[in-house]
Amino acid sequence: MFLLDDCILRDMKTFLSFLSGAALMLGFSAITGSTTPPHHVYELRLYHVHERKIDALKARFGDHTDSIFKRHNMKSIGYWSPEDAPSSQNLFIYILEHPSRQDAEKNWAAFQADPEWQKVKAESEKNGALVDHIDRYFMDPTSYSALN
Numbered sequence: 332m333f334l335l336d337d338c339i340l341r342d343m344k345t346f347l348s349f350l351s352g353a354a355l356m357l358g359f360s361a362i363t364g365s366t367t368p369p370h371h372v373y374e375l376r377l378y379h380v381h382e383r384k385i386d387a388l389k390a391r392f393g394d395h396t397d398s399i400f401k402r403h404n405m406k407s408i409g410y411w412s413p414e415d416a417p418s419s420q421n422l423f424i425y426i427l428e429h430p431s432r433q434d435a436e437k438n439w440a441a442f443q444a445d446p447e448w449q450k451v452k453a454e455s456e457k458n459g460a461l462v463d464h465i466d467r468y469f470m471d472p473t474s475y476s477a478l479n
Contacts, residue, residue, distance in 0.1 A: 370471075372432050373408065373478070377466040378423040384461045385412075388423055391461070395451040400427070403442045404434065432469055 380388050389412070397407055408426040413419045429435035442448055455461060472478040 370431070371478075372429050372435060373470045373472065374427045374429060374435055375468040375470055376425055376427070379463045379465070380421045380423055380461060381459065381463050382421065384459075385420055385423065387455060388461045391451065391455045392423075392425075395447070399442060399445055399448050399451070403438045403445065405429065405438050405442065435469070 378388065392410060397410075400407055406428040408428050411424040413422050413424070427435070429438065
């Protein structure tokens with residue numbers, strides 16, 4: 332009988348240890364939000380630039396736009412210029428990462444309203460608009476993407 336009581340006691344301790352660990356992990360998950368990595372949305376933007384304005388647009392991004400993006404929770408993944416003409420003369424490409432699509436819209440509104448951005452944009456376009464039009468795509472990474 333004594334041996335049976337020892338086995339039950341040991342199993343009970345193991346079970347209670349398991350429950351304590353599970354409760355601790357659940358509590359930690361509740362505090363940090365989730366055990367799964369956060370989902371992000373990526374925004375691909377293609378700027379079709381007016382003739383002879385590509386250098387001015389690149390300068391605006393490098394000197395001002397990127398740092399203003401950071402203030403508005405807009406994470407730059409990268410900026411690209413095509414290698415081949417004619418796209419190398421009139422196309423500017425970049426990708427932003429946002430916590431969610433709703434955050435992207437909110438952050439873009441705040442960016443557009445930013446007094447520094449308004450001043451930079453006005454100064455850079457005193458001789459005409461730099462960009463003819465913008466193509467914009469929100470994207471989710473696939474399950475096999477390196478971004479997951």
